[in-house]
Amino acid sequence: MTQIYIPRYRLADEPPGKPHYVYVVEVLEGGKHHRIERRYSAFHCLHRELRKCYSTPLFPPKRVRSCQPKVLERRRQSLEQYLQAMLRFGPSRAQVLAFLGVKKLKGSLE
Numbered sequence: 001m002t003q004i005y006i007p008r009y010r011l012a013d014e015p016p017g018k019p020h021y022v023y024v025v026e027v028l029e030g031g032k033h034h035r036i037e038r039r040y041s042a043f044h045c046l047h048r049e050l051r052k053c054y055s056t057p058l059f060p061p062k063r064v065r066s067c068q069p070k071v072l073e074r075r076r077q078s079l080e081q082y083l084q085a086m087l088r089f090g091p092s093r094a095q096v097l098a099f100l101g102v103k104k105l106k107g108s109l110e
Helices: 040-053 069-088 090-099
Strands: 003-012 020-029 032-039
Touching (some): 003 069, 020 040, 020 069, 032 040, 040 069, 040 090, 069 090
Antiparallel strands (some): 003 020
C-alpha cells in the first residue's frame, strides 16, 4: 500500500534572492521511503494536467493573501488531502507517482 503525506513546508531561497515555500512530501511505497520537495506551482501544474482527464477534488487556491503560518498550514493540509485523493483514484495514481519521481516497483499489486 502506498502512503503519502506532506508533514511540513519550508522557506527556500534558491536561487538566492527569490525566496519561496516548498512542500516536503513523504511517500511510503513498497517498503521504501521517498522524500520530495515541490513548490506549489508544480502541484498546480499537476492539477491542471489531471483535470484534463479526470474529475478532480477541489484544489487549494493559487493566491494566498499572506505568508502567515496559519494560512500556509491550511494550504499544506489541503495539498496533502488532494494528493491522497488522487493517489486513491486508480487511473491518476501513476501520474501522481511519476510527478513525485517515485518509480513503480515490479510485481507490486497497486
